[in-house]
Amino acid sequence: MTDWDPKDPDAPTVRYDLADWSVDERVELVEMLADAEIRHDWDGSELLVPAECEVVVDAMLDDVEDDDAHGGAGAPRSLDGELEEFELDGWTSADRMEFAAVLVERGIGHRWEDNLLLVGVDDADAVEDLLDEFDR
DSSP states (O other): OOOOOTTOTTSOEEEEEOTTSOHHHHHHHHHHHHHTTOOOEEETTEEEEEGGGHHHHHHHHHHHHHHHHTTTTTOOOOOOSOEEEEEOTTOOHHHHHHHHHHHHHTTOOEEEETTEEEEEGGGHHHHHHHHHHHOO
């Protein structure tokens, strides 16, 4: 996780106006941010995130908006059932955020426990292929 502090006026911050978003859309986004370990804060209806995470957060916003437009068809699958673990000890917070965006884009349900990536066993082969392509 980054040392970004939303209360620091000098911290590079990106603001997103989400006044038109429903509570469900905001909850979905917050869950995605938590899964990717992206620190965030709210100023009214504005989402604040570290500037270094802008590309990843932009992709998440697009995914939530696309899911809403298509009835949630592209939403990541849940993590019910048996899970596969991937130890990613050498990865930085930025690496995890970037890879989480790839997983979200592919609709692969996941969660992080420190440097341990958890995915459903049905997605394990696809995640392994993505990890090979990711090259960290």
